[in-house]
Amino acid sequence: MVVRSGEWPALADDEVDRIFRALADATRRDIVRRTLTEEASVTQLAAAYAMSFAAVQKHVAVLEGAGLVTKHQQGRERYVRGNPDTIRRAQTLLDQYEQIWRGRVDRLDALLTDE
Template identity: 55%
Template sequence: MVVGEEREDRVFHALADATRRDILSRVFRSGMSVSALARLYPMSFAAVQKHVAVLEQAGLVTKERRGREQIVHGDPDALRGVIGGLMNSYERIWRDRAGRITAILEEES
């Protein structure tokens, strides 16, 4: 399991690619086999597998073996966790800044 900043880095790296974002939106709606995903894109099966592997390493998808196929499922909670954590840290920064501005203004009054 990847934690902290490394996990954030992997998630944002995974989301930086349009194909991976499209794959993610599809598997959030419904699990799909890697072969079904590969038919949707103008690239090789191996290239789609690599995109899915990047999403899996980021913790955004999981794969389930069904016979000869691997079904890819999205994990929206993983995405929410990373995005939520990042937004919370930015909110703390801005609240701190607002507090300092308020203190400065009160001193000058």
């Protein structure tokens, strides 16, 4: 387990890997951005990119596997919605890394000030 926070359960190493691998791609980051503000069908998403419908479906599947989006069917369409809870959990991890970094900078600053 990597992260412990008061209200969010810990992220396992494999979850962290899936989340950041998914976010490493610009198209997937854009899909998350679009679907956090408004639900979109896979067809609508595919129309926004210069790639095949199947390629967009694969991107959505990677995001879904990482928990960054959820997908549900309505009639013949599949709709995608961003998952802010997973974003918050990843942010908690990044906040912890920032605290470690800031602690090191503060210690270095204190060391340099003492001289």
